[in-house]
Amino acid sequence: MTYLPLTRPFSRPLQILMASWEGTSLSVGGAFTITVLGGTFSATSTGTSLTLPSGHYFVQAFIDISRPDNSENNTQYAVYADGQEVGVKGNSDVYQNNSTDSADAEFTLTSEGSLEIKVTAIENSFPTVTSNSRLIVWRTDTTAQVTP
Numbered sequence: 001m002t003y004l005p006l007t008r009p010f011s012r013p014l015q016i017l018m019a020s021w022e023g024t025s026l027s028v029g030g031a032f033t034i035t036v037l038g039g040t041f042s043a044t045s046t047g048t049s050l051t052l053p054s055g056h057y058f059v060q061a062f063i064d065i066s067r068p069d070n071s072e073n074n075t076q077y078a079v080y081a082d083g084q085e086v087g088v089k090g091n092s093d094v095y096q097n098n099s100t101d102s103a104d105a106e107f108t109l110t111s112e113g114s115l116e117i118k119v120t121a122i123e124n125s126f127p128t129v130t131s132n133s134r135l136i137v138w139r140t141d142t143t144a145q146v147t148p
Contacts, residue, residue: 012140012141012142013140013141014138014139014140015039015040015041015055015138015139015140015141016039016040016136016138016139017036017038017039017040017043017136017137017139018036018038018039018134018135018136018137019034019035019036019037019043019045019050019134019135020035020037020131020132020133020134021033021034021035021061021117021129021135022129022130022131023119023128023129024126024128025126026075026119026126026129027119027122027126028119028120028121028122029118029119030119031048031049031080031116031117031118031119032048032077032116032117032118032119032129033048034047034048034049034050034116034117034135035131036050041055041139041141043137048116049114049116050114050116050135050137051112051113051114052113052114052115052137052139053109053112053139053141054110054111054112054113054141054143055108055109055139055142055143056106056108056139057081057105057106057109057115057137057138058105058106058137058138059087059104059105059106059115059135059136059138060102060103060135060136061077061090061102061104061117061133061134061135061136062090062135062136063075063077063090063091063092063102063129063133064130064133064134065092065093065127065130066127066128066130067127067128071124072123072124073123073126073127074091074092074093074122074124075091075121075122075123075126075127075129076089076090076091076092076119076120076121076123077089077091077092077103077117077119077120078090078103078105078117078120079103079105079115079116079117080114080116080117081105081107081114081115083116085118085120086106086107087105087106087107088101088104088105089101089103090102090103090104092127103117108142110142115137117135
C-alpha cells in the first residue's frame with residue numbers, strides 16, 4: 001500500500017503598480033521623479049522616492065529619452081530599495097556598447113521601505129528622460145494568509 005501526502009498548491013495574490021519616471025540635468029547618483037499612475041496596492045510617491053509596504057517585489061524600469069539628433073547622450077540607471085542598489089542596471093540606447101535594457105530587480109521588504117531609480121553613469125551629456133518612462137512593480141504580500 002502506498003500513502004501519498006495531502007498536498008495542495010498555495011498562493012498569495014499578485015499585485016501590480018504602474019508609475020512614470022522622468023528627469024533632466026541629473027548627475028551620477030541623482031534620483032528620477034516618480035509619479036504613481038495606478039495599481040492594485042497602495043504606494044506613495046514623495047517626489048523621487050516611492051514608499052512601498054512590506055512584501056516581495058519584482059520591478060522593471062523602462063526608459064524613454066529625448067536628445068538632439070546625432071548625439072551620443074546616454075545614461076545608465078538602477079533600482080534602489082531602501083538606499084541599496086538591487087538587480088541589474090538599465091541603459092538608454094546603446095550605452096558604452098551595451099544594448100538597450102530595462103533595469104530589473106527582485107527584493108523583499110520586511111517593513112515599509114523606499115524605492116528609487118538613480119543615475120549610475122552618463123555617456124557624454126545627460127539626455128532628457130521623459131515621462132513616457134515606465135516603472136512596473138509586481139508585489140506579493142508576505143504577511144497575507146496563504147490560500148489553498
